[in-house]
Amino acid sequence: MMNPDFSASRACAQFASSLQYQDIPDQVIDFVKRDLLDWLGCAIGGSASPASRPIKSVSLLLGGVRQAEVIGLSSQNVVTSAACNAYFGHILEMDDVDKESISHPATVVMPAALAVGAWNASSxxxxxxxxxxxxxxxxxxxxxITPEHYKIFHTTATTGIFGASVAAGKILGLDEKRLLWALGNAGTLSCGLWQFLRDGGMSKFLHTAHAAGQGVYVALLAREGFSGATHILEGEQGFFKGYALKDVNCDKFEDFFKVWRSGNVSFKPYPCCRHTHSAIDAALDLREKLKGRKLKSIKLFSYSTAQQVAGKRSPRDQREAKFSTAYCVASAILRGLPSEKHFSEEALQDKEVRNLENLIKIEIDDDLNKVVPTNWPHRIEAITDDGERLVSQVWSPKGDPENELDWPAVESKFKTLTEGFITTATQEQVIEICRNFENQNSISDLFETINSTFQPSY
Structure with missing residues (x-):
């Protein structure tokens, strides 16, 4: 239950307004720089994808003053810049993920900070x-608010707008009162429903675009004196009452400056929903144990949230395949390490993969459920055609803080995601900028470097 004398909303505004660079542990700064490079790879690859065309077309149609750079597009106003880059960063399903909140912070917070930072000539x-x-x-x-909230709402969207408003407001120099207003108006614009997954829509990209763009928008309004709710989180008609779907304990808002969640986010090595990754790692382990043999039976033990989000069977297109644990497992067993080409239309028609996917039986395991969201685990139990029983259990998939991607691994991922879209020389320049980002004097230089050799795939 919430303490009626404690304001989570004000705690957020107090923290953000008082935070200084020197307060932040070195390892957290290093992690966020790695995360920046990771997100840029996702956004460059996403901007090169045909899925980026709708928001590019609409942005050019609406036009307006040019204030901040967009990957693969001419400069746009600061709100549109944040929205476009956020949209691009979520297309490939390769951006970071935080286990406890079940959200992708980089692709909503970073575009907002970078857009306002470029426009504001920030360091x-x-x-x-x-x-x-x-x-x-x-x-x-x-x-x-997780996991109950996550059953209906896409947390990246609903909470991302809060993060984007704080990031934008911090660069704009908002004081505590105005940051509180920005948070209040972020909360009243918070949205993002999962129904698109059932219906095959593209809404996930719009969720991140809205969160980042509108986060900038409410921060700009707050700078101009536009007020908002000052108890948006804990208020009687606030975010927790309407969206949490459970009682909220506000203890998490009392450890600012003590616990740094920014340094505890997971990177995604595979281009699909993070809920599939421990299953993929288990499948890759099983592939090694099989030594080319066939399977007579295969059972995948999963947790409820994974099947709620990534339980699609017999996927019809790329987006559905990226949210199909069964397809991802079958593909990994037969093809090895997942890549973008494994989700192409041609790959989806592979009869051998389809047959193996149909063989997979999925069962929710109560013991696995108990460790979520601390871990997102899967177990595979299989019988080979010669009768051997094989078991593979993964508790922490590759990319989790317990099994993290270091600088060389993130650099390799960045090069893979951007290969053919920017030159090798540009890749190296971007890596160097991110490694030394604290010394960067112009944020615009980063995007100008990317766009100097950017070539889309369509």
Whole structure:
């Protein structure tokens, strides 16, 4: 239950307004710089994808003043810039994920911070500080309402707007009162429903675009004196009452400056829903144990949230395949390490993969459920055609903090995601900028470097 004398909303505004670069542990700064490179790879690859065309077309149609750079597009106003880059970063399903809040912070917070930072001529240190402020607020809000909230709402969207508003507001120099207003108006614009997954829609990209763009918008309004709810989280008609779907314990908002959630986010090595990744790792282990033999039976033990989000069977297109644990497992067993080409229309028609997917039986395991969201585990039990029983259990998939991707691994992922879309020389320049981002004097230089050789795939 919430303590009626404690305001989570005000705690967020107090933290964000007072945070200074020197307050942040070195390891958290290093992690966020890695996360920036990771997100840029996702956004460059996403902007090169045909799925980016709708928002590019609409942005050009609406036009307006040019204030901040967009990957693969001419400069746009600061709200549209944040929205476009956020949209691109979520297309490939390769962006970061926080386990406890079940959300993707980079692709909503970073575009907001970078857009306002470029327009405001901010330093690299200022942008890093604003990103971490946004992460810390967003991830606490998300962690306080999951997993019940996540059954209906896409947490990246609903909490991402809070993180984006804080990041933008921090760069704009908003004081505590105005940051509180920005949070209040972020909460009243918060939205994002999962129904699109059932119906095969593209709404997930819009969720991140809305969160980032509108986060910037409410911060700009707050700067101009536009007030908002000052108890948006804990109020009687506020976010927790309407969206949490459970009683909320606000203890998570009392450890700012003590616990740094920004440094505890997971990277995604595979281009599909993070809920499939421990299953994929188990499948890759099983592939090694099979030594080319066939399977007579295969059972996948999963947890409820994974099947709620990634339980699609017999996927009809790329998006459905990326949210199909069974397809991902079958593909990994037969093809090895997942890549973008494994989700192509041609790959989806592979009869051998389809037959193996149909063989997989999925069962919810209560013991696995108990460790979520601390872990997102899967277990595979299979019988080979010669009668051997094989078991593979994965508790922490590759990319989790317990099994993290270091700089070389993130750099390799970045190069893979951007290969053919920017030159090798540009890749190296972007890596160097991210490694030394605290020394960056112009945020615009980052996007100008990317766009100097950017070539889309369509």
């Amino acid at each position: 690299g240190k200022d942008v890093i500080t604003s990103i971490i402020a946004g992460f810390e607020v967003m991830l606490r809000i998300g962690a306080s």
